[in-house]
Amino acid sequence: MKDNGKRNKKIIEAVEEYGYRQCEIADYLSMYFTSVSSIMKEKREQRTFGRDNIFNKIMA
Numbered sequence: 001m002k003d004n005g006k007r008n009k010k011i012i013e014a015v016e017e018y019g020y021r022q023c024e025i026a027d028y029l030s031m032y033f034t035s036v037s038s039i040m041k042e043k044r045e046q047r048t049f050g051r052d053n054i055f056n057k058i059m060a
Contacts, residue, residue, distance in 0.1 A: 008039045
């Protein structure tokens with residue numbers, strides 16, 4: 001897959017929707033586990049930021 005954004009979405013989908021382990025995905029895609037882990041971490045941070053943003057709007 002040439003488009004990293006598209007690849008990352010598919011990785012996130014595989015973990016969250018289909019229950020694949022990050023190490024399984026890394027092996028299948030010939031990636032380092034830490035690369036897959038970083039993709040998942042970035043996604044978690046985006047969600048946390050979104051929640052904080054909503055909370056701040058409610059409290060304002």
